[in-house]
Amino acid sequence: MANEPITLNIKKSDREIYNNILENSPLKGRSNKEAFLLAAVVGFKKGQRISISGNKESYVRTEYLNDDDRVLINAIAIKETEKIEIIQDKKEVFNIIEEYAHGGLISLKEMVFDKDAGSFLKKFEAYLREECLPPEEKRK
Amino acid sequence: MKGLPVFNTAAFDKLKKKESIETKVEIQMVDKQGTKHNFVRSIKYIKNSDGGESLIADPSSKEKDGSTFQYFIEDGHQWELVADPKFHLEQIMPEAIKEYFFFDGERLNQYFKESKSEAIKQAVFDISQISVIEKAIKRLKDKKREFLDNAGNLGPEIEKLRDEINLRQKSLDDFKQRLRETKWDRDQAKKLEEEISEELRKYPDSANFETERIKVQENLKKVEEDIKYFKGEKLKKLLRSSTAVIAYDAVIYTKELVGKEIREDKYPPDAKKGFLDGLIKSGKCICGQSLSDPAYRKNVEELLKRVSTASEICSEVMNMQGKLTSLLDQVNYFDEEQVELSRKLRDLEKEEESLDKEHELLLKKIGSSPVEKIKSLKENFEKTRTEREHLIKEIGMMETKISLEEKTISLKDQELTKKIKEQSKFESVTRILGFLETSIGQTEQIKNEIMQEVREKIQEKTKHQFFSLIWNPEAFKDVVIDEEYNISVIHLSGREGIGTLSAGQRQVLALSFMAALKQVSGFDIPIVIDTPLGRLSKEPKNNIAKKLPNYLKGSQVTMLVTEEEYTAEVRELLRDRVGKEYQIILENQSSAKVINYGQ
Numbered sequence: 001m002a003n004e005p006i007t008l009n010i011k012k013s014d015r016e017i018y019n020n021i022l023e024n025s026p027l028k029g030r031s032n033k034e035a036f037l038l039a040a041v042v043g044f045k046k047g048q049r050i051s052i053s054g055n056k057e058s059y060v061r062t063e064y065l066n067d068d069d070r071v072l073i074n075a076i077a078i079k080e081t082e083k084i085e086i087i088q089d090k091k092e093v094f095n096i097i098e099e100y101a102h103g104g105l106i107s108l109k110e111m112v113f114d115k116d117a118g119s120f121l122k123k124f125e126a127y128l129r130e131e132c133l134p135p136e137e138k139r140k
Numbered sequence: 141m142k143g144l145p146v147f148n149t150a151a152f153d154k155l156k157k158k159e160s161i162e163t164k165v166e167i168q169m170v171d172k173q174g175t176k177h178n179f180v181r182s183i184k185y186i187k188n189s190d191g192g193e194s195l196i197a198d199p200s201s202k203e204k205d206g207s208t209f210q211y212f213i214e215d216g217h218q219w220e221l222v223a224d225p226k227f228h229l230e231q232i233m234p235e236a237i238k239e240y241f242f243f244d245g246e247r248l249n250q251y252f253k254e255s256k257s258e259a260i261k262q263a264v265f266d267i268s269q270i271s272v273i274e275k276a277i278k279r280l281k282d283k284k285r286e287f288l289d290n291a292g293n294l295g296p297e298i299e300k301l302r303d304e305i306n307l308r309q310k311s312l313d314d315f316k317q318r319l320r321e322t323k324w325d326r327d328q329a330k331k332l333e334e335e336i337s338e339e340l341r342k343y344p345d346s347a348n349f350e351t352e353r354i355k356v357q358e359n360l361k362k363v364e365e366d367i368k369y370f371k372g373e374k375l376k377k378l379l380r381s382s383t384a385v386i387a388y389d390a391v392i393y394t395k396e397l398v399g400k401e402i403r404e405d406k407y408p409p410d411a412k413k414g415f416l417d418g419l420i421k422s423g424k425c426i427c428g429q430s431l432s433d434p435a436y437r438k439n440v441e442e443l444l445k446r447v448s449t450a451s452e453i454c455s456e457v458m459n460m461q462g463k464l465t466s467l468l469d470q471v472n473y474f475d476e477e478q479v480e481l482s483r484k485l486r487d488l489e490k491e492e493e494s495l496d497k498e499h500e501l502l503l504k505k506i507g508s509s510p511v512e513k514i515k516s517l518k519e520n521f522e523k524t525r526t527e528r529e530h531l532i533k534e535i536g537m538m539e540t541k542i543s544l545e546e547k548t549i550s551l552k553d554q555e556l557t558k559k560i561k562e563q564s565k566f567e568s569v570t571r572i573l574g575f576l577e578t579s580i581g582q583t584e585q586i587k588n589e590i591m592q593e594v595r596e597k598i599q600e601k602t603k604h605q606f607f608s609l610i611w612n613p614e615a616f617k618d619v620v621i622d623e624e625y626n627i628s629v630i631h632l633s634g635r636e637g638i639g640t641l642s643a644g645q646r647q648v649l650a651l652s653f654m655a656a657l658k659q660v661s662g663f664d665i666p667i668v669i670d671t672p673l674g675r676l677s678k679e680p681k682n683n684i685a686k687k688l689p690n691y692l693k694g695s696q697v698t699m700l701v702t703e704e705e706y707t708a709e710v711r712e713l714l715r716d717r718v719g720k721e722y723q724i725i726l727e728n729q730s731s732a733k734v735i736n737y738g739q
Contacts, residue, residue: 026375027379030379034379037383038379038382038383038386041382041383041386041387042386044386044387044390045386045387045389067459067463068384068463068466068467069383070463071391071460071463071464071467072383072384072387072390072391072467074394074456074460075387075390075391075393075394075395075460075464075467076387076390078390078393078394078397079389079390079393079394080390082397084394084397084398084401084453084457085453087453087456087457087460088453121371121374121375121378124378124382125374125378125478125482128378128381128382128385128386128474129475129478132385132386132388133385133388133471133474133475134388134392134471
C-alpha cells in the first residue's frame with residue numbers, strides 16, 4: 001500500500017510492559033500484534049489517546065496485519081477524525097492507533113494483572129459483556 | 141486367632157496384683173414337667189505382677205481349660221448339685237450335635253455353597269447318633285481278627301493270608317486315623333479362614349480404595365486437561381472478537397458513514413478516471429479544445445488527480461464495507477459462542493469439583509485403614525486357603541486309597557474264609573467266623589438303614605420347613621437329599637435349582653435344614669441363632685421375617701440380632717412371636733449393659 005509505514009511503533013519504555021504482559025499474564029504466548037491492538041482498542045474505549053513523547057521503536061510489522069485488523073484500525077481513525085479520507089493517510093492512521101495503544105497500555109496492564117478475585121477470563125468476559133457489548137436490540 | 145480373654149477386662153484392670161477374678165456363665169432351663177435345670181461354668185484368673193493374667197485351674201475339673209462345670213437341679217425349693225454334670229448335659233444336648241442348635245446365621249449361607257454333601261452326610265451321621273453302632277462294628281471286626289489270631293495252627297498258607305490281612309488292616313487303621321487328623325486340620329483351616337474373613341470385613345478394603353482412587357485421579361487429570369483446553373479456546377475466541385467488541389463504536393460509526401457516503405455517490409466510479417486518462421492521451425477535450433494549451437492540460441490533469449484519489453478511497457471504502465460487516469458479525473456471535481463455551485466449562489468444573497471431593501474422600505479412607513494389618517490378614521487368609529485346598533486334595537487321595545484298601549482287605553477276607561471253610565478240620569473255626577461275619581453284616585445293615593431313615597426324615601422335614609418359609613413356593617417342586625447326601629431344590633420346570641437360589645432363598649434352605657436336624661434329633665431344647673438374617677438385603681430380609689413366625693413352631697428360638705437386621709419392619713413382622721426383647725448397649729470401650737427393649 002502506498003506510503004504505508006512498515007511498522008507500528010510504541011514508546012520505547014512501553015516495551016517492558018508489553019514483555020511483562022506477554023510473558024507473565026494470562027496473555028502469555030499471544031503475539032505482539034494481539035497485545036498492541038488490544039491496548040489500542042482499550043485506549044480508544046477509554047478515550048485515552050496520548051501522544052508519544054520521546055523515543056519510539058517498532059513493535060509490529062504492518063505486513064502482519066490482516067484485513068480485519070486494517071479495517072478496525074481504519075474505523076478507529078475515521079471515528080477519531082470523523083473523515084473517511086483519513087484512510088488515505090496511513091501515517092496518520094497508524095499514528096492515531098499508536099497513541100491509543102500507548103494510552104491504553106496501562107489500563108490493559110491493570111486488567112491482566114488484576115489481583116481481585118476471579119480469573120482474567122471471567123473478568124475480561126464480564127468487561128466485554130457489561131462495558132463494551134451493545135444491547136442486543138442495538139446490534140446491527 | 142487370639143481374641144480378648146473371657147473375663148471382663150474393665151473389671152480385671154481394676155484388680156490389684158495377686159487379686160483374682162471369676163467369670164461365670166449360668167444357663168437355666170425349664171423342662172416340660174416344670175423342673176428347673178441350672179448349668180454353671182466358671183473360670184478363675186489371677187493378676188500377675190507384670191499385669192498379665194494366669195489361670196487358676198480347678199483341681200477337680202475334668203475340663204481341658206481347667207474351668208469348673210456344675211449342674212444343679214431344683215428339688216422342691218432347693219437346688220441340688222448333680223454329680224457327673226457332663227454326662228447329664230450329654231443326655232440333654234449331645235456335644236456332637238450342638239452346632240445344629242446353636243448356629244451362626246451369617247455363616248449358614250455358606251453351608252450349601254461348598255462341600256455340601258460331606259456336611260450333610262456328617263450332619264445325618266451326627267443326628268442319627270449311630271456312633272455306638274460304629275463302635276459295635278469296629279469291636280466285632282477286632283473280635284474277628286483276635287479270634288483268627290488265636291485260632292491255633294491254621295496252616296502256613298492261611299496264616300500267611302491272615303497275617304497279610306492283619307498287616308493291611310493295621311495300616312488301614314493308621315491311614316484312617318491320619319484321614320481323621322487331616323480332616324480335623326482341614327476344618328480348623330476353614331474355621332481360621334472364616335475368622336480371618338470376619339476380621340477383614342471390619343476394615344475398609346484399602347486395596348480396592350487405592351484402585352478406585354487411581355481411577356478417579358485419572359479421570360480428574362483428563363477433566364483438568366479438558367478444562368485447560370476449553371479455557372484456551374475460550375480465551376482465543378474472546379481475544380479474536382474482543383477488539384471488534386471493544387471498538388464497536390468506531391466500527392458501527394464507520395459502517396454508517398461509509399454507507400451514507402456511498403448512497404450519496406460521493407465516490408466516482410472507476411470509469412471517470414479512465415475517461416480523463418483517455419482525454420489526456422488523445423490531447424483533446426470532449427468539447428473539442430486542444431489540450432496542448434498548458435493551462436487547459438493542467439486543469440484536466442488536476443481533475444484526474446482528484447478523481448484518482450477519490451477512486452482509490454472508493455475502492456478501499458467498498459472493500460471496508462464488507463469487512464465491517466464481518467467485524468460486526470463477530471460482535472453479534474460473541475454471546476452465542478461464549479455462552480456455549482462457558483456452559484461447557486461450567487459442566488467440566490462441576491465434574492472436577494465432584495471428582496476432587498471423591499478423591500479426597502478416598503484418600504481419607506485409605507489413610508484411616510490399617511494397611512499393614514489388612515495386608516497381613518490377607519496374606520494369612522491366602523496362606524490358610526492354600527493350605528486348606530492342599531488338605532482337601534490330600535483327603536481326596538486318602539479316601540481313594542482307603543476305599544481301594546478296604547476292597548482289597550474285603551477280597552482277602554473272603555479268600556481267607558473260603559480257605560478255612562475248605563478244610564473240614566476247621567469246622568468250629570468256620571462256625572464262629574460265620575457268626576462274627578453275619579453279626580458284622582447285620583450291624584452294618586442296621587447302621588445303613590438308620591442313616592437312610594434319618595436322611596429321609598431330614599429330607600421330609602427340610603422340605604416342609606422350606607415350603608412354609610419360602611415366599612415364592614410356587615417356583616419350586618421339591619427338596620431332595622439323595623443317597624449320596626447331595627441336596628437339591630427342584631425347580632418347577634423339573635430342573636435342579638440350588639445353584640440359582642438367591643442369597644435369601646439359600647438362607648431359607650439352610651434355616652430349614654437346621655430346623656429339620658433339630659426336629660429329627662429328638663432333642664427338644666431351645667435353639668440359639670446368631671445373626672439369623674445374616675447380611676441379606678432389605679427385600680429378602682423382610683421376606684424371611686414375614687415367614688419366620690412359622691419357623692420351628694413350639695420351640696423356643698433365641699435370636700441374636702444386629703441393628704441392621706432388626707429393622708423396624710422386621711421387628712413389626714416378628715412382633716407376634718417375640719416374647720422378650722433385650723438390647724445390649726455399649727456404654728464405653730470396655731463395658732456394656734443389657735436393658736429391656738420395647739415391650
